[in-house]
Amino acid sequence: MTKFTDNFLKQYQNTPPQVISIAMAAGIALYGMYLFDTYLAKPTGSKYNEDGITSQKPPQEVPLVPGGLPYFGHIFQLPSEIPAFKFDEWHRKYGPLIRINMGIKSWIIIGDSDIANDILRVKGAITSDRPFHLFTSQYVSLGKRGMVFADADKRWKQSRAIAQSLFGPKGVSRKVHTFKQEAEWVSEMLLKDTLENGHVNILKSLQVGTLNLIMQTFFAKRAESLDDPLAITMIDLTGTSIKLSAPDQDMPTFLPAFSALFGPWFKSNEKEMREFVHEKRDPVYWRLIREALESDEDCFVKILYELKDENELEDDDILLFVVDIIEAGTDTTAMTLSWAFVILSHYKDVQKRLHTEIDKFIAEHGRLPEYEERENFPLLISVQKECMRYRTTVPSGIPHEVTEDFEYQGYLIHKGAVLLSNTYTLNLSEALYDKPREFVPERYMLDQRTLAASVSSSASRGRDQFMFGWGRRTCPGVHMADVEMFYFWVRILATSIIEPTLDHQGQPRYPDLDSYLDGGITSAPGDPYIQIVERPDRLI
Structure with a gap:
């Protein structure tokens, strides 16, 4: 049963059957009127293309996936977890550009990198807004402000420019010592916890x-352990925010007729949304901001307030800037690293080659490397990129919304349509990768570019993988993530062997690489238990 089905039934579990019947009939009738109005508004004759040349054939609708229901569309066909898997199945059946109806909302799913590049980057001026969702648009972003859920307006551009400055090479260089310290702390914690418990939950440890890395960067504050109240609070805030951001938490956006006619039985969980943001989330962040400003430590919150007047920022803009970075940057990086180490637990031979590469540098220089010396580690860079491609942390990108009608390769894409790049399909493209569903450690040995350089490529086929978004909405923290992950990789592999756990008979129990933990927009290993064992031959 899907999330939407579960939510639909919960909404109606105490509703009289006759009310449900009336509601369904009314909804279908209203949807029929909607379709009729839409049909009358569609072009019926020739149309000028972008070059002003008359096309004799009118543009067609993007192919609709079969099986949708009247009014409800494809809501009940989506799986309870990782919709990207279902999208991938549809792409293989119906093509790289497909359309589904989520109630009255039209979603266009993109499963080809060239199409994604053309629509989301080249057409970025009219494809970079965010669709409305009650929680993300009204509550979590305080009315579509901030960076993640804001439309691509002037205020958003200002915030994004600041982010690119803080998280670019110059800004990150100010905090490299923090990256190293946290990577070393995690490395030692993993060894200690494995020794004490026989295994670690790699996801929780890396979270x-x-x-800590982002908290120290912004607030000069850190958690001392997995059980530290600060860590518990911040991870809970992020998890709750992701849960409330799911589409099924705002059903009336997709099925407005039911909401308008039968609001008491069918509505969003608006009370929980409002209380979470205003009574739970915001007080915690305002306290952290105030304490950072009062401290003697150097931190990014102080820089944001220095830039406040120059960039016409309000206090809420600074609050949302911090919230967005912590929510977008903490779990995604932890999940990406978790996938990598769970994968490596299956490949001891690859680890040995990585140990040799790192040990060679340590033997020659008497220290661990800096990020700027990454050219000495072609295998490490290749394996890192392959792990990110092979098991992506972001199976489907964050939705975009179209702000003007436009034509693409004979298809008419309407204003208001939701665009979703299916990263899972793109990263497993047979057109881009040889044996894409296999883990090939050497795949990127000839592509040693930084992640930022790859994301900035103007051609889709010049990118190594597709989890950092498209066009104007590409992740502004990609350089920071690259630096951060490099230091985690180097420190853990320099000191440790990543091994599977053992069963009751003492035999290896390898993590299931096909088990996924659905995080809404993200996905983590569903089987995150491994051992981090100290290398007997460690050099440092």
């Missing part, structure tokens, strides 16, 4: 490590 605290990546949280």
Whole structure:
């Protein structure tokens, strides 16, 4: 049963059957009127293309996936977890550009990198807004402000420019010592916890490590352990925010007729949304901001307030800037690293080659490397990129919304349509990768570019993988993520062997690489238990 189905039934579990019947009939009738109005508004004759040349054939609708229901569309066909898997199945059946109806909302799913590049980057001026969702648009972003859920307006551009400055090479260089310290702390914690418990939950350990990195960067504050109240609070805030951002938490956006006619039985969980943001999330962040400003430590919050007047920022803009970075940067990095180490637990031979590469540098220089010396580690860079491609942390990109009608390769894409790049399909493209569903450690040995350089490529086929978004909405923290992950990789591999856990008979129990933990927009290993064992031959 899907999330939408579960939510639909919960909404109606105490509703009289006759009310449900009336509601469904009314909804279908209203949707029929909607379709009729839409049909009358569609072009019926020739149309000028972008060059002003008359096309004799009118543009067609993007192919609709079969099986949708009247009014409800394809809502009940989506799986309860990782919709990207279903999208991938549809792409293989119906093509790289497909359309589904989420109630009255039209979603266009993109499963080809060239099409994604053309629509989301080249056409970025009219494809970079965000669709409305009650929680993300009205509550979590305080009315579509901030960076993640704001439309691509002037205020958003200002915030993004600041982010690119803080998280670019110059800004990150100010905090490199923090990256090293946290990576070393996590490395030692993993060894200690494995020794004490026989295994570690790699995801939870890395969540605290990546949280600390951003918390120190912004607030000069960190959690001391997995059980630290600060870590528990911040991870809970992020998890709740992701849960409330799911589409099924705002059903009336997709099925407005039911909401308008039968609001008491069918509505969003608006009370929980409002209380979470205003009574739970915001007080915590305002306290952290105030304490950072009062401290003697150097931190990014102070820089944001220095830039406040120059960039016409309000206090809420600074609050949302911090919230967006912590929520977008903590879990995604932790999940990406978790996938990598779970994968490596299956490949001891690859680890040995990585140990040799790192040990060679340590033997020659008597220290661990800096990020700027990454050219000495072609295998490490290749394996890192392959892990990100092979098991992506972001199976489907964050939705975009179209702001003007436009034609693409004979298809008419309407204003208001939601665009979703299916990263899972793109990263497993047979047109781009040889044996895409296999883990090939050497795949990127000839592509040693930084992640930022790859994301900035003007051609889709020049990118190594597709989890950092498209066009104007590409992740502004990609350089920081690259630096951060490099230091985690180097420190853990320099000191440790990543091994599977053992069963009751003492036999290896390898993590299931096909088990996924659905995080809404993200996905983590569903089987995150491994061992981090100290290398007997470590050099440092």
